[in-house]
Amino acid sequence: MALKTSWIISLKALRRNKLQTALTMIGMTIGVATVLTMIALGSGAQSAIQDQVKAAGMNMIVVKAGNYSAQQEAVPDDAIEPAAYSGWPQRGGWGSGVFVPGKATLLRSYFHPEDDPFAVHDHPTARQRLGDSEAGLGAAATLTIADADAIRRIGGVQYVSEGVHENAHVVYGDTRWFTRMHGDDVSMPRIKRAWTFVHGEYFSKRQEANAEQVVVLGSIVAEKLFGTENPVGKTVKLWNQSFKVMGVVSTTNWMVAPAPGDDEFDAIYIPVTTVQKLLNLSKLNDITVTTQSTGEVTRVSKQITELLRVRHGITAKRPDDFQVISQAHKALTGGGMRTDVQRAVVGNVAGLEKVTLDQLGKTLDRASATMTALLGSIATVSLIVGGIGIMNIMLLSVTERTKEIGIRRAVGAKAQDVLLQFLLESITLSVVGGLLGVLIGYIASASISKVLQWSTQVSLVSVAVSFGISAAVGVFFGYYPARQASQVLPIASLKYE
Amino acid sequence: MTPNVPVISIKKLTKTYQMGDVAVHALRSVSLDIQAGEFVTVVGPSGSGKSTLMHILGCLDQPTSGQYFLDGKDVSRLSDDEVSTVRNKKIGFVFQGFNLLTRTSALENVELPLLYGPDPVSATERRARAMAALEAVGLGSRYEHHPNQLSGGQQQRVAIARALLNNPSILLADEPTGNLDSRTSVEVMDIFQSLKKERGITIVLITHEPDVAAYGSRIISFRDGVITSDELNTRRRTARGELAELPEPLEESA
Numbered sequence: 001m002a003l004k005t006s007w008i009i010s011l012k013a014l015r016r017n018k019l020q021t022a023l024t025m026i027g028m029t030i031g032v033a034t035v036l037t038m039i040a041l042g043s044g045a046q047s048a049i050q051d052q053v054k055a056a057g058m059n060m061i062v063v064k065a066g067n068y069s070a071q072q073e074a075v076p077d078d079a080i081e082p083a084a085y086s087g088w089p090q091r092g093g094w095g096s097g098v099f100v101p102g103k104a105t106l107l108r109s110y111f112h113p114e115d116d117p118f119a120v121h122d123h124p125t126a127r128q129r130l131g132d133s134e135a136g137l138g139a140a141a142t143l144t145i146a147d148a149d150a151i152r153r154i155g156g157v158q159y160v161s162e163g164v165h166e167n168a169h170v171v172y173g174d175t176r177w178f179t180r181m182h183g184d185d186v187s188m189p190r191i192k193r194a195w196t197f198v199h200g201e202y203f204s205k206r207q208e209a210n211a212e213q214v215v216v217l218g219s220i221v222a223e224k225l226f227g228t229e230n231p232v233g234k235t236v237k238l239w240n241q242s243f244k245v246m247g248v249v250s251t252t253n254w255m256v257a258p259a260p261g262d263d264e265f266d267a268i269y270i271p272v273t274t275v276q277k278l279l280n281l282s283k284l285n286d287i288t289v290t291t292q293s294t295g296e297v298t299r300v301s302k303q304i305t306e307l308l309r310v311r312h313g314i315t316a317k318r319p320d321d322f323q324v325i326s327q328a329h330k331a332l333t334g335g336g337m338r339t340d341v342q343r344a345v346v347g348n349v350a351g352l353e354k355v356t357l358d359q360l361g362k363t364l365d366r367a368s369a370t371m372t373a374l375l376g377s378i379a380t381v382s383l384i385v386g387g388i389g390i391m392n393i394m395l396l397s398v399t400e401r402t403k404e405i406g407i408r409r410a411v412g413a414k415a416q417d418v419l420l421q422f423l424l425e426s427i428t429l430s431v432v433g434g435l436l437g438v439l440i441g442y443i444a445s446a447s448i449s450k451v452l453q454w455s456t457q458v459s460l461v462s463v464a465v466s467f468g469i470s471a472a473v474g475v476f477f478g479y480y481p482a483r484q485a486s487q488v489l490p491i492a493s494l495k496y497e
Numbered sequence: 498m499t500p501n502v503p504v505i506s507i508k509k510l511t512k513t514y515q516m517g518d519v520a521v522h523a524l525r526s527v528s529l530d531i532q533a534g535e536f537v538t539v540v541g542p543s544g545s546g547k548s549t550l551m552h553i554l555g556c557l558d559q560p561t562s563g564q565y566f567l568d569g570k571d572v573s574r575l576s577d578d579e580v581s582t583v584r585n586k587k588i589g590f591v592f593q594g595f596n597l598l599t600r601t602s603a604l605e606n607v608e609l610p611l612l613y614g615p616d617p618v619s620a621t622e623r624r625a626r627a628m629a630a631l632e633a634v635g636l637g638s639r640y641e642h643h644p645n646q647l648s649g650g651q652q653q654r655v656a657i658a659r660a661l662l663n664n665p666s667i668l669l670a671d672e673p674t675g676n677l678d679s680r681t682s683v684e685v686m687d688i689f690q691s692l693k694k695e696r697g698i699t700i701v702l703i704t705h706e707p708d709v710a711a712y713g714s715r716i717i718s719f720r721d722g723v724i725t726s727d728e729l730n731t732r733r734r735t736a737r738g739e740l741a742e743l744p745e746p747l748e749e750s751a
Contacts, residue, residue, distance in 0.1 A: 002617050009612060016600040407596045410557065411659065412585020412613040414578045490557040494596065 006417065010424035013404075017397075024393045025433035028470055031386030032437025033444060035379035035466040036458065040445035042372030044456035046365070059158070060191065061301050063151070063287040063308070064323045065143045142312055142321045143284040145272075148185075150311060151289055154303050156296040161185035162272045163286040166279070170217075170268055171237040172225040179221050180267040181238070183275030184288075189249070191290050192264070198222070200232035200247030207246075208271035213278075215243040218265035219250035219258045239278060243270070297326050380469065387430070387473035394426050394481035402488055409490035419486035426478025427471065434470030438463055502569045504666055504699045505531040505554060510563035510573075512549050512722075523549035525722040526563065531667075534697045536689065538710040538730075541719030548671065550719070551703050555588050555669045556580045568666050585613050589660030593672035595652040597644040597659075604640040607631055607659045614663065630658040634688065650681035657688055661698075668692070670702040674709055680743055686712045687736035712736060 014021045148162045164183035169176050182188075189195050189202045199222075203214045215236060222231050231245045250258055250265060258265030276282065291300045301324045308314075308322055398405070405418055413421075442463075445456040512524040523546045531537055541547045552558035553565060556572055559580075565573040572583050590596075597606045607627040611618045618626075631637050634654040636647075644652050653673060660668055670689070674682035690712060692698045702713060710716050711734045718726040 005612055005617065012601070012605065016598075403596070404598055407598060408609070408613070409581070410555070410584060410590050410596070411610040412581050412663075414581040414613070416578070417581075417613055491552050494557070494592065 003420075006420040007424050007428075010421050010428055013421065014425055014428060020393060020397070021429065024390055024429050025436065027386040027389035028383075028430045028433025028473070029386075029437040029440060031379075031383035031473075032434045032466045032470050033441035034382045034437075035376065035469070036438060036441025036462055037444045037448070037456075038375035038379040039372060039462040039466070040441070040456040040458045041448065041454065042368070042375040043459060043462070044445075044449070044454060046368035046372055047457055048455040059291045059293065059297060060326070061289040061291065061297060061304065062325045063143065063147075063289065063304055064325060065283065065285055066321065066323070143287055143308075144282065145276075145284065147308060147311055148284065148287045150307055151287060151304055154300060154307065156291050156293070156300050158290045158292045159185075159187040159191050159288075160290075161188050161191055161288045162284050163288055164272055164275045164279075164281060165285050166275070168238055168268070170215075170221060170225060172231075172234065175225050177221055177224045179218070180263055181275070182267055182269050183272035184269050185272060188269065188288075191288055194251045195249050196251065198248040198250045199230050200245070202249070202269070203246045203271055208273055211271060211273035211277045213241055213243045213274055214246045214271065216247045216249055216269040217245060218267040218269075219248055220260050220262070220266040221268055222248040224260075238268075238270075241278060301326055383466070383469050383473060386433070386470075387477040390426050390429055390474065391477035391481060394422060394478055395484065398422065398481050398485040398488070401485075403494070405485055405488045406490055406494040409488070410494060415486040418488075419482045422482035422485045423475070423478050426482065427474040430470045430474030430478070431467075434467050434474075437470065438467055441466070503530040503566075504533045504535075504568060505529070505701070506566040506569075507553075508564045508566075510550075510553065510565065511561045512546075512553065512558070513561045522722050524553075524560070527722070527724060529717070529724065529727075531699060531701065533666075533699055534693065536693045536700045536712070536714045537702070537717060538713030538715070539701065539703045539717045539719060540705060540707060540710045541725075542705060544721075545719040546722040547703050547719045549722075551669055551671050551701070554667070554701060555590060556584050581613070582615055585610055585615070586663055587666040589657075589663070589665040589668045591653065591656050591660050591668065591670040591673045593675035595644070595649075595656045595676070597652055597655055599645065600643055602641050602643060603631060603636060603647065603655045604628065606644070606655055607662060609659060610662050626662060627658075630662050631655070633661075634658045648681070649677050650684055653677065653681075653685050654688065657685075661692070665698075667699045667701060670700065672704055673702065674704070674706075682709065683736050683739050683743065686734075687740055690736050708734075 145162055148160050151157060152160045161184050166181045166183075167178065168181040169178050171177075186202060186205045186208050189197075198219060200216075202216055203212070207214050215238065217225070217231060217236075225231065225236065226234070232247060234245045235242045236245060237243070249269070260266050272284070289300065289304065291297050305320065305324050309320060312321055314321060408418060408421075409415075442458055445458050448454055449456045507527060507529045510524050510527045510529075511522070514521040514523060525546075527546075527550065539547045539550065549558070553560050553573075556567075556575075560573050563573065564571055567583065567587060572580065575583065597603075598609070604624065604627050607630050608623045611623045611626065628637065628640060631640050634657055636651060636654055636658070639647065639651065642651075644655070647655065668689075673685055673689075677685060686709065689700055689702065693700055693714070700713075702709070704710050711730065711732065713730055714733065716726075716728060716730050717724055
């Protein structure tokens with residue numbers, strides 16, 4: 001007999017017992033809805049943790065030009081070394097960067113081409129770029145946009161933003177405000193996950209490519225210059241040049257409110273290309289990199305180091321002319337630790353501290369994955385309970401419907417027709433119940449995130465899994481009763497009242 | 498089928514049930530031939546083996562030994578699937594308890610055999626054929642009624658319509674009037690008699706009431722698993738004539 005006919009028979013049989021059908025289905029619906037909601041909550045929590053970690057900058061790496069942690073300024077390859085000099089300490093110890101208090105000497109006496117008063121450079125030399133606190137401590141203008149592009153090609157890298165930082169006066173009408181100027185890439189709002197735009201938006205890729213004179217104001221700057229006015233579309237002056245205001249940026253982070261003097265919101269953002277053009281710079285102060293996952297920070301940091309060493313032609317025994325700083329690095333160096341200890345730690349166990357914080361990220365990932373699995377398995381129990389409910393009802397139904405089976409057998413139904421009918425009934429119950437469950441689970445997850453503000457995430461996989469389980473439950477728990485039904489003897493059933 | 502080959506031919510049919518330690522001999526080597534177009538009534542007290550015979554004739558049960566030829570084909574040793582097809586195609590059942598599916602319309606009840614046929618039948622054809630069968634038993638206007646909305650007589654007529662849907666070789670009726678009042682019983686017997694007369698259907702009817710048995714053209718008596726008498730009925734009752742004499746029905750006007 002055609003499957004379609006069997007299915008029609010099953011549907012008719014189910015329709016004859018509406019209440020029973022509905023009650024059985026509810027079991028399945030609740031099961032599937034629970035599984036879906038639990039998984040949604042679990043993976044919501046997981047991605048929320050990931051988001052927090054990312055928002056905290058755990059996946060952020062900053063590559064800074066210069067390397068003060070190496071303590072003594074490296075002798076540039078092109079430096080002219082006085083032949084008579086013999087007191088060069090720690091030859092060969094560069095890579096370790098061990099800090100020896102008291103022996104810090106800045107080897108300024110070396111002649112460096114950049115120091116040549118007659119040389120004409122296309123960028124301010126390290127010495128000229130005062131205002132960079134690192135200047136003189138190994139700051140070297142070595143990072144370029146080409147370096148940033150090379151970093152972009154490393155696997156696992158999410159966003160890369162070139163950075164040039166200066167202090168600048170912003171002028172609007174008669175109002176002046178001295179603030180921090182950041183020359184950045186368009187990807188900055190995606191790197192700074194806590195950012196939100198009060199007005200307007202960030203400058204576009206095209207504006208960056210064309211080095212247009214556009215500016216995004218930090219909320220503090222906007223307030224100082226414009227008060228409550230919407231500055232978008234207005235023109236401010238910077239270095240006596242006109243800049244069109246594109247947007248105003250603030251933060252969604254309620255823990256740290258924007259305040260005058262901070263680096264993010266008492267600041268203005270200009271395309272890095274514009275800054276380079278106007279200030280005649282070809283080098284960068286830093287490159288901000290984010291990784292796709294928190295767990296990759298160490299690997300990516302390492303790769304960046306290797307890449308830049310090759311690009312900058314640094315030989316094995318020379319120290320880096322840049323610093324790769326991850327959030328871990330900052331956490332360790334920013335915690336009120338004695339400066340000398342900090343330097344010693346960062347210098348000596350750079351790998352270790354990165355690994356530990358990296359592992360914290362991984363642990364958080366694992367913990368939330370475990371939670372999802374736990375919630376999912378608890379919910380699966382409810383699915384199984386729903387399945388047993390179906391089996392129960394179907395078994396009861398076989399006894400109750402012995403006569404119906406007998407009638408069907410008498411008019412010519414084969415044992416397998418009866419088997420198929422009962423099997424299709426339970427599959428229909430569980431699949432329709434499951435579909436309803438998916439719907440209810442989806443609504444439940446959506447309302448939970450709306451009302452309780454918990455983050456939930458209904459993934460296609462979780463829908464497929466819970467739906468698949470419900471169909472499997474229908475087959476699995478439906479088979480035994482169906483088999484029982486098919487084995488009912490035709491005469492026995494006709495005598496049954 | 499040639500007239501010489503009997504529709505039903507059973508040879509030395511034995512059926513023994515094992516009830517605990519006791520073997521119950523329901524049928525003891527019964528042989529019987531029924532020709533096409535006969536209206537055979539089987540009478541006997543309960544426990545005489547007539548119901549067992551009916552189950553075996555209807556392919557609902559298989560004999561312990563002996564052979565059963567239906568339309569010249571041995572059906573006593575067929576597989577469950579083959580027997581199901583035989584039931585579907587060649588046998589129509591009418592039961593004492595009507596055996597209709599509850600909460601299912603008369604039309605859908607009548608359609609039932611077509612759902613299990615070896616050849617697929619389209620939904621529209623199923624409906625058309627079932628409708629025609631219902632009209633033949635005078636219930637065309639009540640096709641949407643559920644069994645609980647129909648009287649006993651009407652339910653039995655739905656059952657007859659269902660039994661005849663696949664144009665079976667034999668119609669087996671097990672105490673078809675057992676649950677009906679006397680007037681309705683006569684109506685049902687009228688249907689059977691006209692089926693025999695107009696369509697030449699072979700009918701085997703089982704009853705314990707000699708009154709009902711008297712409508713048949715041949716009466717077979719059973720006792721303790723053996724045939725005690727098998728004779729042509731010379732004093733046949735005709736339901737049509739009796740119906741005319743009975744007072745107007747109250748039930749049918751409802």
